[in-house]
Amino acid sequence: MPETIRWTVLPDGTAAGGRLHLTVLVSPRLTGGSTLDAFAGFRDWPDTLGRYTTALRIEFRAPDATGSGTVVPVEVRQDRYPPPDSGLWKALFPPGSPVRPPAGAFAAAAAVPPTLRSYPGRAVHDRIGTLYEAVATATARRRAFPPGEGAAAAPPGTWDYPFTGDLRGPLPPPLLELARGVAASYPALDRLIEGGTGGPPSVAANPFRPRYMDRTSDAYRGNAAAHNLAEAYRFYDRPQVPEPSPPTAPDVDFHTACALLADYPELLRRFGLAVDLIVTPPPALADRWHARVRFTADQERLNEDEGLRPWTALRYVAGSRFEPYAPDDGPYGRRMLRLGGDGILVTDLDLDGAAMKFVEFSRIVDQMLAARTDPKASAAPDGTAPPALHGAGLTVFREGRDVELADRMEADARHTAGVGPADQTPAVAVLDAADLVRGYRVDVGVVEEPARAKAAGTGRAGEGGGAAGEEGAAGGERAAGEEGAAGGEGVGAAG
Structure with a gap:
C-alpha cells in the first residue's frame, strides 16, 4: 500500500x-x-x-x-x-x-469555501477608549469648572454622569442603530463577505481560498463604526446546538x-x-x-x-x-x-467583555435620546455612567491575521x-x-x-520552561478556526 x-x-x-x-x-x-x-x-x-x-x-x-x-x-x-x-x-x-485517509485541506470542489470569522481588535479597542476618554474629559471639566459665575458656582449633583451631548461623538447614529438589534446586522456582514472575498466570482476564480471580511473595501469603511462592533458580537454569537449526547470514547x-x-x-x-x-x-x-x-x-x-x-x-x-x-x-x-512593532496591540483590557458592554451602553443612550421626544414611552434612566471595565491579563492582538x-x-x-x-x-x-x-x-x-x-515551536524556542501562552488572533483580532501549517499535514514544531 x-x-x-x-x-x-x-x-x-x-x-x-x-x-x-x-x-x-x-x-x-x-x-x-x-x-x-x-x-x-x-x-x-x-x-x-x-x-x-x-x-x-x-x-x-x-x-x-x-x-x-x-x-x-x-x-x-x-x-x-x-x-x-x-x-x-x-x-x-x-x-x-x-x-x-488523512485529513487534508478543505475540498477545493466545495460550493462554499470555509468562512473565517474575526473582528478588528485594535479598531474595537480604540472605539472603546474614545468613549471613556470623552466621558472622563467632559465630567472632569464640569467638576473643575462648574456652570455659573464666581466662587459660588457649585458642581452639578450629577457631575459624574456624562451628558448625552458628551456621547454624540463616540456614539454616532450607526452605532445607536446597531445597539437596537445587533443580530439584525449579521446579514449585512454576510453580504459584505459575499460582495468581497466570498462572492461567486471570487470563489469561481479561486476555489482554494477561504472567505473572510475585507475591511479595506469602501462598503465596509463607509460604516466601520457599526461593522467593527457587529463583527465582535457575531464572532461569539454561534448557532444554538442541541443538547449533546453523552460523550463516547474518541475514534482515533x-x-x-x-x-x-x-x-x-x-x-x-x-x-x-x-x-x-x-x-x-x-x-x-x-x-x-x-x-x-x-x-x-x-x-x-x-x-x-x-x-x-x-x-x-x-x-x-x-x-x-x-x-x-x-x-x-x-x-x-x-x-x-x-x-x-507595527500591527501589534498589547492590552490588559478584557476586550471581549468591553465590546459587549459598549454596545449595551449604546442601547441605553439611544433610549435616553428617545426619551426627549417621548418621555412616557421610554424606560431609560435620567442619567447613566459608562460600565466599569475589567482587566483580563495581557492580550496580544495582531492586525491582518485573518488574511x-x-x-x-x-x-x-x-x-x-x-x-x-x-x-x-x-x-x-x-x-x-x-x-x-x-x-x-x-x-x-x-x-x-x-x-x-518568544515564538515557540521551532528548535530551542519551543523547549521547556516558561508559561504557556496562546498566539491569539486571526484577523488582528480574534478569529475562529484552526490555523494549520501551510504546506500540509504535520508541519509544526518538533521542538
Whole structure:
C-alpha cells in the first residue's frame, strides 16, 4: 500500500565546533489500507526509520540556485531524548490500528469555501477608549469648572454622569442603530463577505481560498463604526446546538494519533516521528540559504516526489544563529514577537467583555435620546455612567491575521490538490518561520531589547520552561478556526 512520508527540516541552533543542530519532522500519510498491518514499513516504524536514517543526508542550496545543492552527512544526536522504541510503537500502534485517509485541506470542489470569522481588535479597542476618554474629559471639566459665575458656582449633583451631548461623538447614529438589534446586522456582514472575498466570482476564480471580511473595501469603511462592533458580537454569537449526547470514547486512527503527538517533543522522538541531527555546514553556507532532506542511492525512491521534501529557508549567522528564516523586524524575528512593532496591540483590557458592554451602553443612550421626544414611552434612566471595565491579563492582538490565515489555508489546499496559483503544478514548497511556528510562550525576565513574546515551536524556542501562552488572533483580532501549517499535514514544531 502507498506509504507517503513528508520530511521537513527544522533548524535548531548552533553546536560546538561550528556544527549545526536540526530536527527532521516525519509526517506519514498512508492510503489504500484500512489497518496499519497493510503498510509493511509502519508495522515497526522505528526499525524502518533506522534503515532510512543511514541513507539520510541534508542538502543545502543558495536561494537563487537551481539543480542540486551541497549534500552533507548527518550524525544522529544521542544526548537529547531516548531513541525510537519499537516496543513502544507496537504498543500504541498494533497491526489492527485503524487507518483512514488523512485529513487534508478543505475540498477545493466545495460550493462554499470555509468562512473565517474575526473582528478588528485594535479598531474595537480604540472605539472603546474614545468613549471613556470623552466621558472622563467632559465630567472632569464640569467638576473643575462648574456652570455659573464666581466662587459660588457649585458642581452639578450629577457631575459624574456624562451628558448625552458628551456621547454624540463616540456614539454616532450607526452605532445607536446597531445597539437596537445587533443580530439584525449579521446579514449585512454576510453580504459584505459575499460582495468581497466570498462572492461567486471570487470563489469561481479561486476555489482554494477561504472567505473572510475585507475591511479595506469602501462598503465596509463607509460604516466601520457599526461593522467593527457587529463583527465582535457575531464572532461569539454561534448557532444554538442541541443538547449533546453523552460523550463516547474518541475514534482515533493512525493519522490522528500521530497529530496528537505533535505537542509532546519526547514522544515524537520515541515514536520516530522526529529525528535530531548534527551536521557540519558547507563552507559557503550563508544567510537565507535553503535546506532539505535528501537520501542516498540506497533509498533513492524517497527522493522521487520532491514535494515530500520541502525546502526550509534559513536564518544563519556562523556560530550564533541557525533557525527558520524570518525578517528580524517581523512577527517571528529572532524567535520573538516584537510587542512594540507595527500591527501589534498589547492590552490588559478584557476586550471581549468591553465590546459587549459598549454596545449595551449604546442601547441605553439611544433610549435616553428617545426619551426627549417621548418621555412616557421610554424606560431609560435620567442619567447613566459608562460600565466599569475589567482587566483580563495581557492580550496580544495582531492586525491582518485573518488574511495571513487565508493565505496559508490556500497554500495548503493547493499543495494537497497539486494545483499552483496559475493552475500549474506547484513548485516545491519553501517554508519559513511563519509556516513552522506553532504558537508563542511567555517568558518574563530582564532584557535589553524591547519587550517580545518568544515564538515557540521551532528548535530551542519551543523547549521547556516558561508559561504557556496562546498566539491569539486571526484577523488582528480574534478569529475562529484552526490555523494549520501551510504546506500540509504535520508541519509544526518538533521542538
